Amino acid sequence: MRLTLRVWRQPDADAPGAMVTYGIDGISEDMSFLEMLDTLNEELILKGDEPVAFDHDCREGICGACGVVINGDAHGPERTTTCQLHMRHFNDGDTIDVEPWRAGAFPVVKDLVVDRSAFDRIIGAGGYITAPTGAAPEAHATPVPKPDADFAFEHAECIGCGACVAACPNGSAMLFTSAKINHLNVLPQGAPERETRVLDMVATMDEEGFGGCTLAGECATACPKGIPLPSIAAMNKEWLRATRKVSRS
């Protein structure tokens, strides 16, 4: 395959960036999108140019490190991560636009790399459980009803890649935050911090400068793990419940 790439190049956080056009040849349709970028970078290095910086780690769709906006879609045209997107979804001769996640809370570090530590701070505000340390407890000591386990697992699939924020016209982190809250709040292990978790994580989400939710639905469409839009409604419900409870006590 022969492709024309238009890639966002930005030397550092403070420098202005721009789209730069590269022609690239000999791309196999079995390559992943990241392997295609690797090929581009090899050529750039051979020519003595600066390679395109992009985030990646596992390359098997489970870590959430990768992620770029391809032709206006977070992670590109398929519902998967950029590392699991294959070049067979493009045609010979295509022009492909590659841009970093865009959000005020995700500043560009370099080229296609953005700083997503705002997500870490949301997790730090309550995305965990307090469990006694020591030997692992017996697995069946705390029964969990099947629907609750399914609900928790559906949300535990979130890999924190940030595609929801990148896709949202408001740069909102509601889908990410709802996945984390719903995952823990439905389980008995998460019950002790049920109220503080949702209140603190939502407050941190707001402090980090993410936008509000206007139910555009772009986040759920972009999510490689299929976290559904009603997850946000479930978080809103938790938040309202916690607000009522905390104000009463």
Add this chain to the structure above:
Amino acid sequence: MTRTLWGSTIGKKTIMAVSGLIMLGYLVVHMLGNLKIFFGPPEFNGYAHWLRTMGEPFLHYEWALWIVRVVLVVAVVLHAVCAYQLSRRDLAARPSKYVHKRARAGYATRTMRWGGIILALFIVWHVLDLTTGTVHSGGFQAGHPYQNVVDTFSTWYGNVIYLVAMLALGLHVQHGFWSAAQTLGAGNATRERVLKGTANLLALALTAGFIAVPVAVMTGVVS
């Protein structure tokens, strides 16, 4: 609790959802009341008069009407202030645009902000036209709403303003009702279709019901 509500994006959305639902409830009643115009001047004018004597003798003349007006003004102001603050926040949260453009979200969703502004301007005109009569075309007669309505819809601009506003209303309600349900936590996978269906039905009924009046005047059914 008020602090948490006002200080959080979800709290502000909750305020918007509740105030929006209050306005929506009012609009359904308002639209149904408007349809009385098809039963002739005595019945329509009589209905308008009853709105003033509603609640008597427990309430004084026009008190019920004023209570409704105060509630509506509070709802409109809260809705608009929250919308303004949230919109500013949303725009700031996405400071740089994508170079590769594509339409994001549906038409009703994308027009919420402009639609809201159109509706706010419409309400001002509507009150000045048919409540106070300040900008009314022809002699405004208090107590004769039937004639006033016919006067308004006998002007081309009265019809244009009204039709545009009612289309904006339909779009606003379609996305707004469903959004309010999500914000209040009523949405889940199984209820999705019912909520979307209700939103569509409300939007359609309100737009069609309100538009029926100017269309009737234009076609001479009401004169």
